[in-house]
Amino acid sequence: MRKILASLDVGTNTLKLVVGEIVKQKLNILSVCETSSKGIKNGIITNPEILIESLNELFKKCEDNLGIKVSRVLVSVPTNHVEFSIGEGSTNITNSDFVVGGNDIVRALQASTYHKVSDNMEIITTIPTSFKIDDEEILRDPKNRIAKKLSAKTVIIATPKKFAYPIIGCLESIGVEVIDICLGAMGDYHMFKTEDTDASVGVIINIGEDTTTVSVLNRGVLTNTEVIDIGGVNIDNDISFIYKVTKNDARNLKEGLALAHKRMAQASEAVLVTNKLGEEIKINQYEISEIAMSRLEEILNLAKKQINLLTKKEISYIIFTGGVSEMRDFPLILEEVFGRNVSLGLMRELGVRNNKYSSCVGMLKLFNERLVLRDKEFSVFNLDELEALCGTHRRLNIKEGTLLGNIFGYFFDN
Numbered sequence: 001m002r003k004i005l006a007s008l009d010v011g012t013n014t015l016k017l018v019v020g021e022i023v024k025q026k027l028n029i030l031s032v033c034e035t036s037s038k039g040i041k042n043g044i045i046t047n048p049e050i051l052i053e054s055l056n057e058l059f060k061k062c063e064d065n066l067g068i069k070v071s072r073v074l075v076s077v078p079t080n081h082v083e084f085s086i087g088e089g090s091t092n093i094t095n096s097d098f099v100v101g102g103n104d105i106v107r108a109l110q111a112s113t114y115h116k117v118s119d120n121m122e123i124i125t126t127i128p129t130s131f132k133i134d135d136e137e138i139l140r141d142p143k144n145r146i147a148k149k150l151s152a153k154t155v156i157i158a159t160p161k162k163f164a165y166p167i168i169g170c171l172e173s174i175g176v177e178v179i180d181i182c183l184g185a186m187g188d189y190h191m192f193k194t195e196d197t198d199a200s201v202g203v204i205i206n207i208g209e210d211t212t213t214v215s216v217l218n219r220g221v222l223t224n225t226e227v228i229d230i231g232g233v234n235i236d237n238d239i240s241f242i243y244k245v246t247k248n249d250a251r252n253l254k255e256g257l258a259l260a261h262k263r264m265a266q267a268s269e270a271v272l273v274t275n276k277l278g279e280e281i282k283i284n285q286y287e288i289s290e291i292a293m294s295r296l297e298e299i300l301n302l303a304k305k306q307i308n309l310l311t312k313k314e315i316s317y318i319i320f321t322g323g324v325s326e327m328r329d330f331p332l333i334l335e336e337v338f339g340r341n342v343s344l345g346l347m348r349e350l351g352v353r354n355n356k357y358s359s360c361v362g363m364l365k366l367f368n369e370r371l372v373l374r375d376k377e378f379s380v381f382n383l384d385e386l387e388a389l390c391g392t393h394r395r396l397n398i399k400e401g402t403l404l405g406n407i408f409g410y411f412f413d414n
Helices: 048-066 102-111 161-173 184-192 232-243 247-256 285-310 330-338 355-374 383-392
Strands: 003-010 014-023 026-036 072-077 083-092 121-133 137-139 149-160 177-183 201-207 212-218 221-228 270-274 280-284 317-321
Touching: 003 184, 003 355, 014 048, 014 355, 026 048, 026 355, 048 161, 072 161, 072 355, 083 102, 083 221, 102 121, 102 149, 102 355, 121 161, 121 177, 121 221, 149 161, 149 177, 149 221, 161 177, 177 184, 177 355, 184 201, 184 212, 184 221, 184 317, 184 355, 201 285, 212 285, 221 285, 232 247, 232 285, 247 270, 247 285, 280 285, 285 330, 317 330, 317 355
Parallel strands: 003 072, 072 177, 201 317
Antiparallel strands: 003 014, 014 026, 083 149, 121 137, 121 149, 201 212, 212 221, 270 280
16 A cells, blocks of 8 residues: 655645655655645634635645545644653553564553643643563564563653644544644654754754744654744844835845845845835845844844753754745854854755755654554555546545544544
């Protein structure tokens, strides 16, 4: 069975939907779609009806790309107010040969979550940090080992239900089923992780449209995160205010003319624009880069301060991602504020070579890792849909409606 997965990143500025296929544990991108995000602010739904219109538009674009409708997705939920807790649990191996299998791992993870989350919270994920077989050997993956008892130590991440349920409800209203939920920060990490990052303490910083998310990871496990209410839109606002241009023109100037650092900016490179007063003005690259650089310095210094508040451990790596990190000469401003102990995330997959997709693509990789650990096979398309995807052009009857209670732990039982 082909392993095809789909993920939805719900952002303030854009909704992004990525469909990819896992072939020999490598991700191949099949479709990338995005549309303007309406009815949502900082990950919180403010107008469900308008958001549903945006979601319908997004999934229609994807259907036009693939020829069939995507009706099951992974989805990101806001990082706001997430809670972390440590869990431990165990299960007896009951099969006749006492070989640990995927179902045994799921039961041990389930056991670690009992009575760990309050009624107003919903578990996003349960991350195993280690397993023990027969209370002795510590492992990262116990599959196929001989044991009578399997124990799991985990980090449990939960979010307020009021942040997770509305987006799930909006998707269900258009016939799309949520198979799992995830934090964008977890997707970011799995997009860029290496063997070195999996063995050390580090930070992922995502500078988005409205917010900047700072996340601390210890040996690949998310341990703390914080959202700063400042992002790329603040640069747009600065440009709009100073030059008296529209917000849309300001964003285009930021993306097309401004540099993240003024060092390489040229005063001779300029564009003519008409401001809101109807006046034609000339904007040169050096001046607008100074404006962008000033705000970026503020964002980076706030992120730097937040790291010190989130952890006292020695940091081995800091990786930057998010749409704002795609600004030209961004590495120069990183080096000036952070020194050389930082790196800019690099998206290598064809079709998504832009850091604004890091959360979406990383979610696909994370979900696949969970499949492998639990020894499961899964695809967002059933066999008939896979035939349609391969070119049979069969019209599909998409099943309407799902039960909200089946969402959390739909596949992994958290």
